[in-house]
Amino acid sequence: MALGFIKKVFTFGKEKPIEQQAPEEHLTPAQAAAIEAEVEPHSREEDLPVSPVDPVAPVEMETAGGPAADDARDVVEPVEPEPADEEPSEEELPPLLPGAEENTEIGIVPLSLLEAESEAGTESSPVSEPVLPKGFTTRVDEVPEPEVVAPRMTWYQRLRAGLARTSSQLTGQITALFTKRKLDEETLEDLEDLLIQSDLGVETAMRITGALSAERYGKDVTGEDVSRIMAAEISKVLSPVAKPLQLDLNHKPHVILVVGVNGTGKTTTIGKLAAKLSGSGLKVMLAAGDTFRAAAIEQLKIWADRTGSEFIGTRLGADAAGLAYDAFEQARAKKSDVLIIDTAGRLQNKAELMAELEKIVRVLNKLDPDAPHTVLQTLDATTGQNALQQVEIFRNVAGVSGLIMTKLDGTARGGILVGIAAKHKLPVYFIGVGEGVDDLEPFEADDFAKAIAGLTH
Numbered sequence: 001m002a003l004g005f006i007k008k009v010f011t012f013g014k015e016k017p018i019e020q021q022a023p024e025e026h027l028t029p030a031q032a033a034a035i036e037a038e039v040e041p042h043s044r045e046e047d048l049p050v051s052p053v054d055p056v057a058p059v060e061m062e063t064a065g066g067p068a069a070d071d072a073r074d075v076v077e078p079v080e081p082e083p084a085d086e087e088p089s090e091e092e093l094p095p096l097l098p099g100a101e102e103n104t105e106i107g108i109v110p111l112s113l114l115e116a117e118s119e120a121g122t123e124s125s126p127v128s129e130p131v132l133p134k135g136f137t138t139r140v141d142e143v144p145e146p147e148v149v150a151p152r153m154t155w156y157q158r159l160r161a162g163l164a165r166t167s168s169q170l171t172g173q174i175t176a177l178f179t180k181r182k183l184d185e186e187t188l189e190d191l192e193d194l195l196i197q198s199d200l201g202v203e204t205a206m207r208i209t210g211a212l213s214a215e216r217y218g219k220d221v222t223g224e225d226v227s228r229i230m231a232a233e234i235s236k237v238l239s240p241v242a243k244p245l246q247l248d249l250n251h252k253p254h255v256i257l258v259v260g261v262n263g264t265g266k267t268t269t270i271g272k273l274a275a276k277l278s279g280s281g282l283k284v285m286l287a288a289g290d291t292f293r294a295a296a297i298e299q300l301k302i303w304a305d306r307t308g309s310e311f312i313g314t315r316l317g318a319d320a321a322g323l324a325y326d327a328f329e330q331a332r333a334k335k336s337d338v339l340i341i342d343t344a345g346r347l348q349n350k351a352e353l354m355a356e357l358e359k360i361v362r363v364l365n366k367l368d369p370d371a372p373h374t375v376l377q378t379l380d381a382t383t384g385q386n387a388l389q390q391v392e393i394f395r396n397v398a399g400v401s402g403l404i405m406t407k408l409d410g411t412a413r414g415g416i417l418v419g420i421a422a423k424h425k426l427p428v429y430f431i432g433v434g435e436g437v438d439d440l441e442p443f444e445a446d447d448f449a450k451a452i453a454g455l456t457h
Contacts, residue, residue, distance in 0.1 A: 155441050155447075156447050156451070158433055158434070158438075158439065159408075159431075159433055159441075159447055159448065159451050160451040161409070161433070162408050162409035162414075162433025162434065162439075162451075163408060163409075163414050163433070163448075163451045163452050165410075165411065165412040165414075166198075166408075166411065166412050166413065166414035166415060166452055167451065167452050167453065167454040168454070169198075169412045170194075170198050170415070170452070170453075170454075171223060171227055171453070171454040173194055173198075174191070174194065174223050174226045174227065174230075175222075175223030177190055177191060177194065178221045178222060178223055178225075178226060181220075181221070182218060182219060182220055182221070183212065183213065183216050183217050183218060183219060183220075183221045184217075184218070187221075188209045188212070188213055191208075191209055191212070191226070192205045192206065192208075192209045195208055195209070195230075198413075198415045199384055199385065199413050199414075199415040199416040199418075199419050200234070200415040200418045200419055201415075201418060201419030201422045201423065203237075203422045203423070204233065204234065204237050204418050204419065204422050207233045207236070207237070208226075208229060208230050208233045208234075211229050211232070211233055212225075212226060212229050215229065227453040227454055227455060228453070228455070230453045231449045231450050231452075231453035231455055232449070234418055234445075234448075234449035234452065234453065235445050235446050235449035235450075237418055237421055237422050238417075238418065238421050238428070238443075238445035238448060238449060239445040239446075240421075240425065241421045241425060241426065241427050241428045241443075241445075242427075242428060242443050242444060242445040243402075243427040243428075243429065244429070244442060245374065245402065245427075245429040245430075247337075247338065247373075247374075248370075248373055249337055251368065251370060251371075251373060252331075252332065252335060252336065252337060253285065253328070253331040253332060253336045253337060253338055253339035254337065254338050254339070254373050254374070255328065255339045255341065255364060255368070255371045255372040255373050255374070256273075256338065256339070256340045256341070256372065256373070256374045256375075256376060257341050257343065257360070257361070257364070257372035257374070257375045257376070257398065258270055258340065258341065258342055258343060258376050258377075258378065259343050259346075259357060259375060259376070259377050259378075259394055259398050259400065260345065260377050260378040260379065260390070260394070261345050261346060261380075261390055262345030262346075263345065263380060264345070264378040264379060264380040264406060265378050265380065265406040265407065265432065266290070266342060266343070266345065266378050267290065267296050267299050267300055267303070267342055268299075268303075268406075268435070269376075269378050269404055269406060269430075269432065269440065270286060270300065270303065270340050270342055271286075271299075271300070271302075271303030271306070271307065271437075272432075272437050272439075272440040273340060273430075273440075274286055274303060274304070274307040274309045274340060275303075275306070275307045275437050276437075276440075277337075277338055278307045278308050278309055279307075282337040282338055283310075283334070283335065283336045283337045283338075284307065284309040284310070284336065284337065284338045284339075284340065285309060285310035285311070285312065285327065285330070285331045285334070285336040285338070285339045285340070286300055286303065286304045286309050286310070286311050286312070286340050286342070287311075287312050287313070287323060287324065287327035287339065287340070287341040287342065288300045288301070288311070288312070288313035288314070288323070288342055289320045289323050289324055289327075289341045289342045289343045289344070289360065290320075290342045290343060290344040290345070291314060291315075291316060291317055291318045291319070291320050291323065291344065292316075292317070292344040293344065293345075294316050296342065296344075297313050297314075297316070300313070300342055301313065310330075310331075310334060310336060312326065312327045312330055314326075320343065320344065320356060320359075320360055321356070321359045321360045321362075321363045322363075324341055324360050324363055324364055325363050325364075325367065327339060327341060328364060328367050328368070328371070329367075341360075341372070343357060343360065344356075354393070354397045357397055357398055358397055358398070361375075361398055361399065374401055374402065375398050375399055375400050375401050375402075376400075376401070376402055376403070376404055376429070377390070377391065377394050377395075377398075377400045377402075377403055377404070378403075378404050378405075378406055379391070379403055379404070379405050379406065379417075379420070380406060380407050381405055381406065381407050381408045381410075381411045381413060381414050381416060381417065382407055382410060382411040382413065383416075384411075384413045384416050385416065385419075387416055387420060388416075388419065388420060388423060388424075391403070391420055391424050391426065392424070395424070395426070400426065401426075401427070402426060402427040402428070402429045403420070403426050403427065403428045403429065404428075404429055404430045404431070404432070404440075405417050405428065405430075405431045405432070405443075406431075406432040406440075407432065408431055408432065408433050409433040409434055409439075414452060415452060417431070417448070418452075428443040429442065429443060430442055430443060431443050431448070
């Protein structure tokens with residue numbers, strides 16, 4: 001296609017009217033005579049005189065841009081103007097190659113593009129962007145915004161957020177009680193009933209109303225006054241039980257037995273404790289003593305892998321006391337610092353299940369007279385008053401030495417911890433306000449009291 005186009009370019013415009021021929025000095029005698037006599041040009045190609053010079057000048061060959069100027073040609077043949085001399089229409093013009101659009105002269109194509117076409121073949125023309133109808137748009141890749149990392153919350157902030165339901169309900173009722181009222185006997189009785197219903201316990205409720213009466217009796221009282229006095233009295237009740245968990249590392253392994261009813265978060269709590277202990281450099285072993293629930297064995301194995309702890313388990317339905325025995329022997333052989341044993345969730349009103357728990361304690365006591373060294377009971381804050389009965393029974397059967405309160409973030413009954421502490425006076429080692437590892441922290445009486453009263457730190 002390109003070579004045919006070149007030939008057309010070279011021959012186009014060579015035939016000119018006689019009026020545009022070169023001067024007479026460049027014509028042959030026959031041509032001059034024909035002009036003088038107004039003789040019509042030859043109509044047949046074979047009658048045309050043959051020029052001894054190539055009709056295409058070297059200038060035209062170099063540029064391939066059409067006929068050169070008149071003074072650049074040696075010989076011009078007289079030809080009669082034909083219709084072909086007229087400017088061709090746009091339909092008759094050959095298509096311009098890419099890059100030739102800027103040239104306004106018809107048929108002019110850069111030689112470099114022709115050479116490239118002959119080497120690489122016909123090039124496809126660029127595809128223009130489609131014009132979409134109204135209501136459509138093309139996709140534009142958006143640059144993602146940088147991720148904003150929220151500042152890490154302090155423990156008190158997480159604790160207050162976890163106790164938000166408890167504190168909002170309690171303080172809301174107190175504020176409504178003391179709106180435009182002076183403190184009198186009737187108001188004190190209403191406040192005492194409100195505190196007891198909030199699971200704070202009778203003893204704590206009486207302490208709060210007594211302190212409030214001594215300070216503000218007969219005076220106007222606001223909700224802020226009650227919250228301040230309530231936080232101070234709750235802190236006095238909780239301070240004696242807010243103790244750290246002591247580990248006697250002279251006994252290796254130090255055995256921690258975890259007990260509690262179904263659904264109180266025993267297995268998850270064990271995993272969080274293992275993370276804290278192994279993170280401090282202690283060698284920890286976890287024993288899956290909950291042989292009645294297959295998911296508990298798998299879950300504890302995951303926690304062991306996650307925390308880098310040793311793991312010992314058995315088949316589903318195996319004797320839990322036998323597993324406790326094997327776990328103690330292996331922990332002692334591997335010189336583990338701490339052995340944490342999970343147990344099956346047992347209802348406090350099922351005597352046969354509680355008897356199995358007693359058997360585990362007896363087996364461990366035979367291996368080490370002081371074992372288990374710590375018996376932790378997990379309590380679900382959502383159970384409310386039922387948690388009081390659980391503590392009493394497990395304390396008698398397994399010799400519970402300390403408590404861990406879980407799920408404080410999912411209840412409006414977080415005040416039950418105050419009632420348990422006031423009645424049983426057992427140490428409260430940890431409290432949990434979420435599922436994360438960092439959501440189980442040592443119990444601090446003052447922080448808990450302020451959070452439950454809705455006060456800022």
